[in-house]
Amino acid sequence: MLKNFLTVFSATAIAVFPVFAQDSTHEEQKEQDKITISTIAPQLSSMYNNRLVSVKYKFKPGKTGYKPNSPGFFCRICGKIHKLNTDKLIQENNSFFIPGIALDDKTVISRNLLIPEDNIAKISIVTADGKNIPANITAFYPGENAVAVVAESSIDDNLKPVEFKDANENDQLFTMFAGIEQGKRIAGITPFSTAAAVKVGGKMEYMIPVPPLSMIVNSDGQPVGITIDSDIEVDSLEKWRHDPAAWESISIQQYRDNISKIASELHDNTVPVRIKLTPLPKTTSANNLWADRKDDEIKTFALILNSGELFVPEMMSIADSNRIQEFWINYNGNTIKAEYVGSLKKYGAIIIKPEEPLQTKGIQFNLQNPELIEEQLLYTVITHPMDNRMEFQIMPSRKDGTVSRDDMIYPTFFPEEEQELVFSADGKICFAALNLREKNNPGKYFNIAANKLVPQLNQFNPDYAPKKDQILAIGWLGVQYQSMDEELAYSQGISHLTENGEKGLIVTAIMPGSPAEKAGIEPGDVLISIIPDSNPTPIELTSNDFYTYNFGFPWEYYDQIPENYYDEIPMPWPDYNDKLNNILSAYGIGSGYTLNYIRNAENCSAQMTVEAAPESFFNTPRMVSNALGITIANLTSEVRHYLKMADNDPGVVIARVKSGSKAAVAGMKPYEIITKVDDTPVFSIKQMNELCQGKSHLKFEIKRLNISRIVSVKTDENVSFKNL
Amino acid sequence: MKLRFLAILLATAAAGCATTDNPTRIENDFRAIVKEANSKVFPAVVYIHAIAANTESGTDKANAVRGSGVIISPDGEVLTNFHVADKASSIRCLLNNAEAYDAEIIGFDKDIDLALLQLKIPEDNPPLPYAEFTDKPVQEGDFVMAMGAPWGLNRSVSLGIISCATRYLPESSEYSLWYQTDAAISPGNSGGPLVNTEGRVVGINTLGADKLGFAIPAPTIKDILPRLREYGKANWAWLGLELQPLNDFDQNIYFDFDSGVIVSDTQQDSPAQKAGFQPYDRIVSVNGQPVTIKNSEDMPELRRKLGMMPFDQEINFDVIRDNENITITVTPQPKGRVEGNELILERWGFTAKTINRFENPFLFFYSPNGIFIYGIDSSGNAAYSGLQNGDIIMEINHKPVKSLDELKAVYDDAVENINRKSNALFMIQRNGSIYYVALDFSRDTNKK
Incomplete structure (x- = not known):
């Protein structure tokens, strides 16, 4: 019988059930007492065809222009999932069809598409004979993920209210379904048995796959239930066995009330927040900064807690947290400063306290067991912080799965884009999407249940605090390195210590005065892992994660590089802002760690402390002259080291040359050194500014590695340099 | 003068004007001139076949190199390009009369890309036909013929004009300018002569692509040839001065001076550095002779002049530094090797x-x-x-x-x-x- 499951019949026109095709299992049919589809189908089709209708949706953009997506439904007829993209449908002026089952001459049960009312322009019922009858959603069935759609006039006067019978264990059952596929009505019937149950996942749960949105009837032609989803849990047969009238429902009015309650809670208890950060230095480096946030301001929002403090669900790295300078909130049009209180230990969120108390009782949390809440109709809120107010998108929401992380299981919800808060019907927050503080996996959000979150609102991690006195310190080890590969490991006889070259960074140079030099690290040593004192989990220095490109710098061909590529030339000297140093920076200056390395094919280790790197080209101040079109920086130690310049040799680095500028025409190029201005040796960008100030005809001595030339530039306006 | 007259008339004829009474006569005259010029030099052109190590490929596989050359003395001196004879383990030359001789390298200079070969002819061999260099200045528009073995097709002649008589190719030579010609010069022409209508050699064809051919000018060759004969190399004097012209159109750099040349840098440990030259010194005369380098085209001649200074004699430079006249005296050193082993x-x-x-x-x-x-x-x-x-x-x-x-x-x-x-x-x-x-x-x- 199971093999019969996929027997589907279809027709090509809007009509009653078609002439049914042959039963493919006819020959196997041994048991005479069983009723075959081919014998019962004509009878069933005449009984139920008119009850199998479609619900037709037209969508429109929401008030804020929002055009949501929906998971749609699995279509039994074409075997595909019909996802719903309102943006596309609106653009193409198309309708969306989803099957429904008429319980009487007006009421149709269909699946909840989880689209906000705001986005629904029009709903109608399409009958089996193709009539369109305007309709409205009147109720939701959260447990079944169903909706009741009621037609404004009768679909078919002959449709009497369905009376569902109980199904017996041994009944032979059939599912009947119909839908509209590319404008044509198609219908089908399949046998269905509890013996078709399949085991799901690792749990002892059995599911029977069924055609979704179908009517289930027994062999006597009596209705025993309807399906909404594409499977039925075996131990909960009552879900489809009984009259939908018995399902727990929420009326459309209740639903609207819930949404306005949530909206009013949000209105009273959220504020826009601006987090001001220490600006990052401008850099010509193409590499990423160790800080993740490039801007110096974050626009976000906060929930007002009943303690009077504010909860800012914003994930910031340690480095970025250290850059925090000020918090500003906007409450009822007034800008109020707020103080940092703490950053949550486990999650990416900050608690702040406004300098003036806010006149509200605070947002409420739903502290029920999350498993009880998950099956309800929930409301996902997407926040849009504006300058002096908040805007929200409140959308019906439903749990659609789980993810596990660190022995915790977190639910996932639909919709999941930009999802920030999940509310229950009572206007309380039941889940908040927060970022787990995991060093190696930033940027991943999980839905934390309110009852887990609230007890942690006063557990802080001091590493994520602002550090006003210690801004933008990059930690460094002071090595240049190259990622290991199979051949390099083999040639040194350390394949077994480096997982065949997949682990390890070969030290190629040691910077003078660096922690690595003090610890006695030498070129040729192979760094294997870092274990921070605060966390026993080592960071493996794998070739993949720390892959290095061995390009060198194209000095030989430097004159052939066109101007418009100047900004893309990576700097020739070592960048202190490399991945290894970024990891150390994130631990924080002064924190201890163990460095494991290989020397002479033996494992060694060194106890280290994160030290601040000296000022380097990457973060040294810069000045820019628009008249010339160049940005200049002081010579830092690593640049002098690379260029073999003594500490007292004059020079400033050309950090950037604007293409098309006077300097670019004169052949000045990034990473060349200006050693003299009008015959005067120049030692700093400040002095350079003084020497150039107010002049429009300048003569520079420019040095590229070891070769100098004189460049004379006439500018249209007087030259002056401004701080960047 | 006759040539110019003909050139103008030829242009008219080529444009299809039938106003000339007797075009055939004029064409015949020009043909005669070309033929005569050709007959003077053509017998002296040789086809060179060298076997050279190709170290750039990282193996000692040898390459066959085909090029051209020109005999410049009756006893068998042949001029060709350095890049034809470079690293050659054997050089064979095919003369125009189908006689073939081996040759050995007498001297060469990599910068100018010139090599002087000696044909290994029997002692009792009669004097060979040879070509002479022109004494006259070469100008744009002069008719020239490129002779040699393009793509190995020896005994070929192509005709064109001098497109530019003072071409500066900074990547190709620091001591010499180039004659640019539209006479077809292809691989294999290297080392062959560029000949004027008087049948005199104006240059040695060296580089070429499409209608852009470049030849080493005869004045450069005449400067360097005695040194190749004497030392086997150009034997450049080394001062270590990096010079910059007063004007640079490309980089829009104009120094406000009418005379002299700018010192941009001195090479490390060089005689010029030891003598105290500093960047932005302006040299106005060398051994009393005024020097002015307006544009980069003027530079090779000065470099060549300085490069040919005797090693044991001081050179006096009159220099203006910070509006003061000073004299700097430098004794050049031999430049020595310009290439590694x-x-x-x-x-x-x-x-x-x-x-x-x-x-x-x-x-x-x-x-x-x-x-x-x-x-x-x-x-x-x-x-x-x-x-x-x-x-x-x-x-x-x-x-x-x-x-x-x-x-x-x-x-x-x-x-x-x-x-x-x-x-x-x-x-x-x-x-x-x-x-x-x-x-x-x-x-x-x-x-x-």
Whole structure:
């Protein structure tokens, strides 16, 4: 019988059930007492065809222009999932069809598409004979993920209210379904048995796959239930066995009330927040900064807690947290400063306290067991912080799965884009999407249940605090390195210590005065892992994660590089802002760690402390002259080291040359050194500014590695340099 | 004058104007002139076939190089390009009368790309036909013929004009300008003469692409030829001055002076540096003779003049520094080698070369005494391991390697013990950064 499951019949026109095709299992049919589809189908089709209708949706953009997506439904007829993209449908002026089952001459049960009312322009019922009858959603069935759609006039006067019978264990059952596929009505019937149950996942749960949105009837032609989803849990047969009238429902009015309650809670208890950060230095480096946030301001929002403090669900790295300078909130049009209180230990969120108390009782949390809440109709809120107010998108929401992380299981919800808060019907927050503080996996959000979150609102991690006195310190080890590969490991006889070259960074140079030099690290040593004192989990220095490109710098061909590529030339000297140093920076200056390395094919280790790197080209101040079109920086130690310049040799680095500028025409190029201005040796960008100030005809001595030339530039306006 | 007259008329005829009474006569006249010129030089053109080591490929596989040359003396001196005779293990010359002789290199200069060969002719051989250089200045528009063996097709002549008589190609020579011509010059023409309508050599064809051919001008050759005969090389004097012209249109740089030349830099440890030259000094005269370098085209002549100064004699420079006249006296040094030695390591698949300050100024900056990878066998072990041209060899198996001798010792040892260990760990410097490369040479690339 199971093999019969996929027997589907279809027709090509809007009509009653078609002439049914042959039963493919006819020959196997041994048991005479069983009723075959081919014998019962004509009878069933005449009984139920008119009850199998479609619900037709037209969508429109929401008030804020929002055009949501929906998971749609699995279509039994074409075997595909019909996802719903309102943006596309609106653009193409198309309708969306989803099957429904008429319980009487007006009421149709269909699946909840989880689209906000705001986005629904029009709903109608399409009958089996193709009539369109305007309709409205009147109720939701959260447990079944169903909706009741009621037609404004009768679909078919002959449709009497369905009376569902109980199904017996041994009944032979059939599912009947119909839908509209590319404008044509198609219908089908399949046998269905509890013996078709399949085991799901690792749990002892059995599911029977069924055609979704179908009517289930027994062999006597009596209705025993309807399906909404594409499977039925075996131990909960009552879900489809009984009259939908018995399902727990929420009326459309209740639903609207819930949404306005949530909206009013949000209105009273959220504020826009601006987090001001220490600006990052401008850099010509193409590499990423160790800080993740490039801007110096974050626009976000906060929930007002009943303690009077504010909860800012914003994930910031340690480095970025250290850059925090000020918090500003906007409450009822007034800008109020707020103080940092703490950053949550486990999650990416900050608690702040406004300098003036806010006149509200605070947002409420739903502290029920999350498993009880998950099956309800929930409301996902997407926040849009504006300058002096908040805007929200409140959308019906439903749990659609789980993810596990660190022995915790977190639910996932639909919709999941930009999802920030999940509310229950009572206007309380039941889940908040927060970022787990995991060093190696930033940027991943999980839905934390309110009852887990609230007890942690006063557990802080001091590493994520602002550090006003210690801004933008990059930690460094002071090595240049190259990622290991199979051949390099083999040639040194350390394949077994480096997982065949997949682990390890070969030290190629040691910077003078660096922690690595003090610890006695030498070129040729192979760094294997870092274990921070605060966390026993080592960071493996794998070739993949720390892959290095061995390009060198194209000095030989430097004159052939066109101007418009100047900004893309990576700097020739070592960048202190490399991945290894970024990891150390994130631990924080002064924190201890163990460095494991290989020397002479033996494992060694060194106890280290994160030290601040000296000022380097990457973060040294810069000045820019628009008249010339160049940005200049002081010579830092690593640049002098690379260029073999003594500490007292004059020079400033050309950090950037604007293409098309006077300097670019004169052949000045990034990473060349200006050693003299009008015959005067120049030692700093400040002095350079003084020497150039107010002049429009300048003569520079420019040095590229070891070769100098004189460049004379006439500018249209007087030259002056401004701080960047 | 006759030639010019003809040229104008020819242009008219070619434009299809039938106003000339007797076009045939004029064409015949020009043909006669070309023929006459051709007959003077053509017998002196030789077709050169050289076998040269190709170290750039990292193997000692030899290449056959085909080029041209011109006999310039009755006893068999042949001028050709340096790049035709470079690294040749044998040179054979085919004369226009179908006689063939071997030749040896008498002298050469890489910068100007000139080589002087001597044909190995029997002592009782009658004097050979030879070509003479022109004494007259060459101007744009002059008719010229390129003779030689384009693509190995010897005894070929092509006709064109001088497109530019003072072409400066900074990448191609620091001591010489070039004659640019639209006479077709193809590979194989290298070393052949560029001849005027009087049947005199105006230059040696050297570079060419499409309608852009470049020849070494006769004045340059006449300057350098006696030195090639005497020293076997140009024997340039080295001062170590880096000079800049007063005007540079491309970079929009104009110094507000009417005379002199700007010193932009002095080379490290050079006579000019020791004598006290400083950047932005302006040289106004050399040994009392005024000097003015307005544009970069004027530069090669001055460099050549300075390069040909005797080594043992002081040169007096009148210099203006900070509006004051000073005199700087420099005694030049021999420039010495302008190219490093080479060593082919076949099993490893590369050619190593010593770093030369003139040839590899940037490598010299990184490592003044060192060796670098000059040529890579594209299918060899070094290429497979990721070594690249221009990599400076610092260490092999953690031992410093600074010279070709040391490299040879390490290599020989490695190849001898290949059954025990068939890889080597190279520490190299690539454009200023240190890298490690493991060279696996277990594969014998000579075995197919």
